[in-house]
Each structure stands twice: as structure tokens, then as C-alpha cells.
Amino acid sequence: MIALFDSGIGGLTVLKPVLKALPEYDYLYLGDSGRSPYGGRSPEVIKRFAEEAVEYLFGRGVTLIIFACNTASAAALRHVQQKYLKGAKEKDRKILGVLIPVAEEVAKTTKTGRVGVVGTKATVESKSYDTEIHKLNPKIKVYSQSCPLLVPFIEEGWHEKPEAKSILRKYLKPLKSCNVDALILGCTHYPMMHKQFQEFMGKKVKVFDTGSIVAEKLKDYLHRHPEIESKLSKAGSRSQKPQTGSAKSAASSVPHGKRLFLTTDDPKKFQSFAEKYLGMKIKTPEKISL
């Protein structure tokens, strides 16, 4: 199955478009809610938490892990790739992040060459978006701003209150004066405030969510890597192959794979949020320790 790893619930904004784009695969979502948020922690701590998640997921037989968390991708992706993908099993295992797909899309889109990035402190301080964008086009100017209070507001469900909007304005004011024409929402929580970001930045600025870009790039990636795609479990591969013409698939065009949720904190709380956000019923998440 395809595993998505996040520090908590934010990665659901990646899972949702991924499920829509590629519904047939089996998915496992691991949210480390017992230790969230990661965004204010030091790179060393984030690396250790990411190692524990990767070891856990490989231990469960997962072969494709997506870091559906900008902070973990920015601070720990290269580290875990170097640590866990250098051995004999390298070809069987992949760990992908969310930064490169977004950097590619934005570098292709910007016309003025002036790009804004908002994210957690750890993401902004890592300068990972700058690095990835500059690999593609060193002429692009990248302006970054950390917005540490937004995640608490969003997790509290208070992100539409006037105080949240006022704080967002304070964070974005320096970026707006840089005249960017693209803004990367470099934290998987922020799409829940997409409207407010767009409102403040104005119509001339394209606001990029991580989730939809990652979903499209993942589709493309699996198409280009049939050796990885063929190892993934999915609906149809268990009972019949190929899955076409059945009553079920005729009704929903593509049969859906399994969805499994794991959390390091209260499963009921996670389930309640996930069902509301994803707009679907899910099985009670499994409580694990990392």
C-alpha cells in the first residue's frame, strides 16, 4: 500500500486529492498527533521522529512512503532517504516528499520570477524550498515567511475568526510588498485557510496548495515507474484482475482500495476530524506508539 506520513492531521489535505486522483490503491495514513506540531521543533528532533515513522512503516511492509508534511519533508526527507535507501533493498523502497513537486510546478508557473513561501519555522529555516526552486531556476527570487500561529488556530477550528485573519495579515504584509506572483502554502494545514490567503494576496497572485500538486505528480510518477506501481496493492488486484465490467466498478468507474489510519494519539478524535474533512466514513484508526 501507499503510506502517507504526517505530524498529525495536516496531511489529510494531501490524502484527500490523492484519494480522488488515484482511488484504486490501498492507503495507510500515519499521523503522529501525539507529538504534533513538528513546525517549531529543531531539525534533529524532526529527523528522529521521521526515522521512527519510517522504521515503523517499513516494519509493516510498506514500500512507498510519502512525507505528506512540509516540515518533515523540509527537515528530514534527505536524511531518511540517505539512511534507509542505501542498502540492498533500495530498489524496493521509496520515500517521497512534497517539496519537489510543488517547487517544479511553481518554477514553471511564475512569470515575474518572484515567489513567496509560507510555512512553519522549521520549513522556512531549512530553506529547502529555496534550494529546490533554485535547482530548477537560480534566477527566481524566493521570499519566505513563517506563520507559527496558524496551525494552532486551524487545529482549534478558529481560523475563520477575525483574530486569525488579523494575524494572517501581519504575517503576509512583508510578502505582499515583495510583489510575488506565486505563493506556496508550504504547510499542509494552510489549505484550510486557502480562501483567506487568496483574499489577502489578491487575484494577481496564484496560491499553490501542496495536496493537488502532489496528487497529480504521484499519478505521473507511478505511470513512469511501473516497477514500483506493480508492487502496490490495490482494489481489483485481490479478487479479479483487471477490475472492469463489474457492477461495482460500473457504478463508481474505479473501485476503491483500502484506507487504513494510524495515530499516536486519541483515535476517536482523529476519526472525527478525518471523517469531517474527508467527507467519508473511515474505520476507527489504530492507536500506535512510535
Add this chain to the structure above:
Amino acid sequence: MIALFDSGIGGLTVLKPVLKALPEYDYLYLGDSGRSPYGGRSPEVIKRFAEEAVEYLFGRGVTLIIFACNTASAAALRHVQQKYLKGAKEKDRKILGVLIPVAEEVAKTTKTGRVGVVGTKATVESKSYDTEIHKLNPKIKVYSQSCPLLVPFIEEGWHEKPEAKSILRKYLKPLKSCNVDALILGCTHYPMMHKQFQEFMGKKVKVFDTGSIVAEKLKDYLHRHPEIESKLSKAGSRSQKPQTGSAKSAASSVPHGKRLFLTTDDPKKFQSFAEKYLGMKIKTPEKISL
């Protein structure tokens, strides 16, 4: 030495008055900043984190641990007391919390018998303050309010911004209408907003900080338990005994013991905050994993 355990930096508001009241003892402060804040986590997770801290501190030979964190005291103190203080070594080890001292003080002070409590979600949902106050006086009415966004604001240093005050007003409005004459700041971060709490609640409401009460009660506790007091390391007990009449003690009246800081996240960040808040230089904190 005396150990103070907190989820992060909040417990420094307890350490500061404790150091002032009892400067001669050796102290070890453990802040679990790598997994803070605890306030929104489930009781099971808080219990596990507290167990890990207690095992670590006992492993280092500490005999007296103070949970300088309302959330850990509310959700996990009884649990760790039952788990770790039932064996043969019981008499040698003590784990104290911050709730009972504060409950005692407030029960003694209230005239109207209407008391407010503000704290994290975990503290409020545990109803531990209600329980402790009702043990002392079942007629006292306790009104509680969780204020989950205050800790992020305080940790960000944004607690004097207008948005923080506006949010505080929203949290306190229901409590104010209950006509309480005492308000417990049931989270060790909140004393950093003491002025704002007092301003909004008005002069007729006495606002209680955890730290100063705990400091006085600890002094009293050690006086009443010489068998515990005598086991604690302190200034003077190492070189000379009793420590009187030396040039050093003449200058500062009481010689100061050692102060040791441990953190599960970036030591530099912890040190910078701690030195500023405590108004003194400290040795670089030791980075540990729990």
C-alpha cells in the same frame, strides 16, 4: 536534588519563585520541549510521557520530583504515584504536583465560594481542580474554561498583541458572568499573561499563579518532612556544614545550590528563553531523549 518536570518552558514560572524561596537546594529542571505542548493530548499519551520522565529522573538518582506542569499533574500525577511509589523504595521517593497546593490556597481564600479555573483542554477535561477543591469544601462552585490558543501565543512571544487580548476576552467572558471571586491560572504558561487576566477579570477577582503558591507550600513541606529534606543535596552540604558566616553567604545571605537544565529539544533555544525569563545565566542545558 529537587527535580521539576514540565512539558517545556512553562514550568519555569514555578522554578523562578521556588529558587527565590529555597535557593540553597540543588535543582534539576526537565522540559520535554521536543513533545510540547501536552495540553491538547489525550490522558493516555500524557501518562506515557510522564512515566518516561519519571523513569528517567529516578534513573538519575532524583528522589523528589515536582510536576511543575498543570496538565501533567492533572492527567498523570496519581497514575505515576500509584505506579512508582508502591514498592519498597516508596519512602525514599516522592512525586508532588501543583494542583493540591493551589486548591488548598484558593479554598481558603474564596469568600463567595465561586471559583474559576483556566487551563489546557487536558487539565479542564480531567476535572482535577474540581475534585481537589471539592475534597476541601464540597460547597465551592468551580467554573472551568480551557484556553488552548494562549500557550502558542505565549510561546511565540505574541501574548501582548491585540489579537491575544481579544482571544483572552472570548475565553474569559463566560467565566466573568459566573461572578467568581478567585481565578486559578491552571497552566504554568499563563502567569506570563497575569496582567491581562487581572485586567479583564477586574479588581474584585483574585488571580492565583501556580508558582508562588507551590514555592511556599514546598518550603512548608520540607520543613514538615525532615526525613525528605535531609536527603536533598544543597549548597553548604558539600563543603561545609552548616553554611554560615562565610564571605559568600554573608554577601547573598543564603548560598545557592546547583541548577541543572535538561531538554528534549534544542538546548540553545531553551537556554535563551530560560536566561531571559529567570534573569540569570545558566549552564547550557543537556539535550536528552525520553
